[in-house]
Amino acid sequence: MTAPTEVFPPTLREVMLRPWWIGMLLLCLVVAGVFAWLGQWQLGRAITEAQVAEGETEQVRPISEIVQPGEYLPEPFVGQRVEVSGTWIGADFLPVTGRYNDGVEGYWVTGQLRLTEASEPTSLAVAIGFAATEDDALAAAAQLEGTVGTTVTLTGRLVSDEGPLPPPPGADPQEMIRMSPAALLGRWHDVEGLDVYRPYLVSDSADAGLADISSPPPAAGSAVNWLNLFYAAEWAVFAGFAFYIWYRLARDAWEKEVEELEDAAAS
Structure with missing residues (x-):
């Protein structure tokens, strides 16, 4: 009786260190860098655009x-x-x-x-x-x-x-x-x-016997544009998602390779 062929599948780390996946990681770094720059730009606008001098x-x-x-x-x-x-x-x-x-x-x-x-x-x-x-x-x-x-x-x-x-x-x-x-x-x-x-x-001044509408100066609020702050957080999430996509694709490729090797050994 022939002994079953012993299978030594690659580890996930070995797959990730292959030239193809290293290249994909560098591409993700570029994409994440662009997203990070956009997030920083939105964050700067969130703080500076809303600033109005007192009075x-x-x-x-x-x-x-x-x-x-x-x-x-x-x-x-x-x-x-x-x-x-x-x-x-x-x-x-x-x-x-x-x-x-x-x-x-x-x-x-x-x-x-x-x-x-x-x-x-x-x-x-x-x-x-x-x-x-x-x-x-x-x-x-x-x-x-x-x-x-x-x-x-x-x-x-x-x-x-x-x-x-x-x-x-x-x-x-x-x-x-x-x-x-x-x-x-x-x-x-x-x-x-x-x-x-x-x-x-x-x-400011009413007419036709009407009373003036009370309209006090707006209260001093936060010098933050919350919409731009939300956009900045969105870009940070997108940057993280780029790395997750790379990890998920590399893991899928590793799992598929392991499965194919195990199927080949079993047959």
Whole structure:
């Protein structure tokens, strides 16, 4: 009876030290190095981009220096005071409910301001002032209709879109409970070919008998852009994954080779 052939399969380490797999490891090092560089770049942006000098938001600047129509408001400039000039569009003085002003619940009266400095038709949603009751808000809106066509210059704070939200069940379907330029745009007039700013302006000074909206300076926060920080962590994971792929492929090749040798010896 013939004795079975003795098999001496290679170890995983021996397979990994073969020229092919060493070459693959060098390629993975290059890929991981690129990912690491991208992660470092994102990390640098996360820390430096969000840094705004103390009091910078209180310096009134042209809106064009802060954000462009259709763009999201960069985090460092939320609450930035800006100056704009334009004319009100008629029939677009709309109330937003559920607003609080120094602890008092009421309404904001909003308007569509067509900017005069823009080369293309461009509008900015403006929170004009606060009213304690719906009747006061509607009366102010009616009074503001008399200012349509007159150029006005406003200063105020830029605030990010709150996002549209439907009214609660049983409420008026036209009621707006969030300050959202996207929602206001759906009810504005003269919007064909119109560019619109995503953030809105909280006016410093109210009109038409409305109360000024309380809009204190933004609280000093962390000088970290968390989105960029997340991207930096992602690139670090990708770099580690490149080495895992190399290890997994080398191990699969080793297991396949061992299996083939054992099958050959058994047959």
